[in-house]
Amino acid sequence: MTEFAEFARSLAREAGSLLREKLTGHNPVYHKGDIDLVTEADQMSEELILARIASRYPEHGVLSEESAEKNERAAMRWIVDPLDGTTNFAHGFPFFCVSLALEREGTVVLGVVYDPVRDELFSACRGEGAFLNGKKLSVSSVKDLSASLLATGFPYDIRVSPDNNLNYFNALIVRAQAIRRPGAAALDLAYLAAGRLDGFWELKLKPWDTAAGCLLVAEAGGVVSDLQGGAWKLTSPGLIGSNGWIHGQMLDVIEKARSS
Numbered sequence: 001m002t003e004f005a006e007f008a009r010s011l012a013r014e015a016g017s018l019l020r021e022k023l024t025g026h027n028p029v030y031h032k033g034d035i036d037l038v039t040e041a042d043q044m045s046e047e048l049i050l051a052r053i054a055s056r057y058p059e060h061g062v063l064s065e066e067s068a069e070k071n072e073r074a075a076m077r078w079i080v081d082p083l084d085g086t087t088n089f090a091h092g093f094p095f096f097c098v099s100l101a102l103e104r105e106g107t108v109v110l111g112v113v114y115d116p117v118r119d120e121l122f123s124a125c126r127g128e129g130a131f132l133n134g135k136k137l138s139v140s141s142v143k144d145l146s147a148s149l150l151a152t153g154f155p156y157d158i159r160v161s162p163d164n165n166l167n168y169f170n171a172l173i174v175r176a177q178a179i180r181r182p183g184a185a186a187l188d189l190a191y192l193a194a195g196r197l198d199g200f201w202e203l204k205l206k207p208w209d210t211a212a213g214c215l216l217v218a219e220a221g222g223v224v225s226d227l228q229g230g231a232w233k234l235t236s237p238g239l240i241g242s243n244g245w246i247h248g249q250m251l252d253v254i255e256k257a258r259s260s
C-alpha cells in the first residue's frame, strides 16, 4: 500500500498546486445544470490526474467526476474528484480540495484529501489510521449534540426536488451548537476526521465526494452510516458521519424529521 499511498499523496499535491495557481487566474465557468458548475480548473486537474494514473497503472480502473469510467472490470479502481468545492472555487472562496481514493475488489483501501490553500494533506490507508501532514488524527470527543459543530451540504437539485435536505437542516440547526455549509464534502469529512467538526450529513453525494473522506473518518475512530443508521456504501443515497458519540442523537433527529 505504501507505493500507492506515496503516488496518491504526490499526485494530490500536484493537482492541488495547479488548482491553487488557477484560483488567482482567469478561469472560465460552464454550467452542467442550473447551479451545477464545472470550471476549466476541474478539467485541467482531472486531465493531469488521469494521465498520471494511466501512465503509472494502465491496468487500473478509474471513476472520475468529469469523465466516463475506465477499465470497469479492473480489481483496483481509483475514485477521483479533481476539484471538490467547484462553486467555492468559481467564486474565489478558498475552501476546496482534490480527493483521491483507491478501491481494491470493491473496498476502499486508501484515501487522500488535499487542501492546497492551507497545504493540508489528509491521508489514510485501511487499518493504519488517518493522518494530517503526517500527524495522527482522531475524531473529537464531544458527547452531546447540543455542544456539537456539524456540517452539511445541499444537492444541486435543491430548487426542484423536495428531497433537498432542508427538513433535516431545520431539525438539526435547533439541536446542534451550530451548523456550517463549507461547500466541499470531501474536505468536510476530512475536518470531521481531524476533530474540527463533530458530525456531518448529506444526501445525494457521489462516490468521488465520499470515498476518501469516509475512510479518513473511519480510520480516525469515527462512524459512518446511511441516513437510517445502516451500513454506508459508496452508492448509499445519504450519509451521516460523526465522532461516534453523537451518532445516535443525529439519527434520532433525522428519523423524526423524516417522519414528520
Ligand code: IPD
Binding pocket: 081, 083, 084, 085, 086, 087, 152, 153, 154, 155, 156, 182, 183, 184, 185, 186, 202, 204, 205, 209
Ligand atoms: C459538491 C461539494 C458540495 C456538496 C455537493 C457536491 P463538487 O461537489 O462537495 O459540498 O454539497 O453535493 O456535489 O461539485 O464541488 O465537486
Ligand code: CA
Binding pocket: 081, 083, 084, 085, 185, 208, 209
Ligand atoms: Ca465533489
Ligand code: CA
Binding pocket: 042, 065, 081, 082, 083, 084, 085, 086
Ligand atoms: Ca468535483
